[in-house]
Amino acid sequence: MKKLVITSLLIAGSLLAESSSSFEGRKGVAPATDSLYLKECGSCHFAYQPGLLPSRSWVKVMENLSDHFGTDASVEGADSSKILKYLKDNSTEKFKNYKKTKSIYDSIATTETPIAVTKTRYFVQKHREIGCELIKQKEVKSLSNCMACHTKADKGSYSEREINIPNYGRWEDE
């Protein structure tokens, strides 16, 4: 009897833990977890979650790494295909059950292939009210620097209450 109670408690506990963590995930984008990706694509900047761009965008990014936003970000052949596979397997199309991924996906016309998250319509619209001086300041530098303002961006979480803009603070919508 006692054993049964403990087992049920354990099951209830793990169900609870699982539902709360996937709830957190579904609100934002799925976190980036692949260690090769985090190492190769997280060294110069924040490792953007694959669910921030559609598959065709990742193909374009990966095909042009030698001329990547004015820098050479080339990755060795085999690693490059592994990274591309990871990105395609986890792109916007695959994670539309995550709220932010769906919003980004819906904002990109099928005829477009943006190579930057910051160029997508959803992103531009969400960030248009931020003053230029807050973006250009040295603690931020550009909107590509997600972690400067979204304190939990690395967890795939972009909720408004977690925003903290350097030298400004929390973002309050009027």
Ligand code: HEC
């Ligand atoms: C040598 C440095 C370097 C490496 C390594 C690198 N990048 Fe970048 N990446 C940049 C720079 C510079 C930018 C322009 C934005 C910025 O200033 O941070 C950029 C921007 C991006 C953007 C657009 C961000 C936006 O503004 O929405 C994506 C997507 C991206 N990189 C993906 C990747 C991927 C995928 C990899 C791994 C294969 C990678 N990067 C590796 C330097 C690098």
Ligand code: HEC
């Ligand atoms: C200068 C600070 C700053 C930077 C850098 C920044 N953001 Fe934001 N972001 C904001 C603010 C402020 C909002 C809230 C806008 C609003 O809803 O009024 C926001 C909103 C968002 C939202 C929508 C949140 C919601 O629930 O409505 C997403 C998703 C997001 N940002 C993703 C990103 C990503 C991805 C990056 C990096 C490529 C990034 N942001 C870079 C400040 C920033």
